[in-house]
Amino acid sequence: MLMLKSLRRFVLVLLLIVSGCATVPKHVAQTMSKAEQGDAQSQYQLGLNYTNGIGVTQDYTKGAQWFLKSAQQGKSEAQFMMGAAYASGRGVVHDETQAYQWFDKAANQGNPAALYQKADALANGRGTTKDIAASRKFYEKAARLGHVESQYSLGVLLMTGRGGKIDKIMGNAWVLAAADHGNKDAKVFFDTTSKKLTKKQLKKVKALAKKL
DSSP states (O other): OHHHHHHHHHHHHHHHHHTTOTTOOHHHHHHHHHHHTTOHHHHHHHHHHHHHTSSSOOOHHHHHHHHHHHHTTTOHHHHHHHHHHHHHTSSSOOOHHHHHHHHHHHHTTTOHHHHHHHHHHHHHTSSSOOOHHHHHHHHHHHHHTTOHHHHHHHHHHHHHTTTSOOOHHHHHHHHHHHHHTTOHHHHHHHHHHGGGSOHHHHHHHHHHHHHO
């Protein structure tokens, strides 16, 4: 047992040397050890460390490798990061189809950011067949989970009738909700579109937005 522990410490030291940072903080070293043992959360965290250069030398390739290990175990945040890696070409070869597939896996687990990326990909035919009606559905799922960009995008689709029926009241409500949550573009857009509403309609929009 002592020999096994010594071997693990030796392997960890080698990892620190290979990482290019011999003074890795203790908590990062612990994360490395757990990640090597197969812990999905630690693998995801180590992916973040390498991607952002926190406690180790920044290395997008190593970041993607650790995200992949975690994603393969079903961690939605890591699946999202794999989608982001393929979409940006950071740490892996740029591949929109792979990006969509990973966003889809994370979206199926209810990850709000992944739902937004899936909706956006469907709206623009990026990595998958263009389907604005489907994108509207996934924007709404993310919007109802509090994803602000999705609230704005959904509102625009509802007001323009892209992907379904026009609903200017609900569309304005979603845009206002996004504006109230800090989206500056949504605020500018609502300031323009709200001028076309009657006082009665504006009152209804504001009441709906408070519930979103």
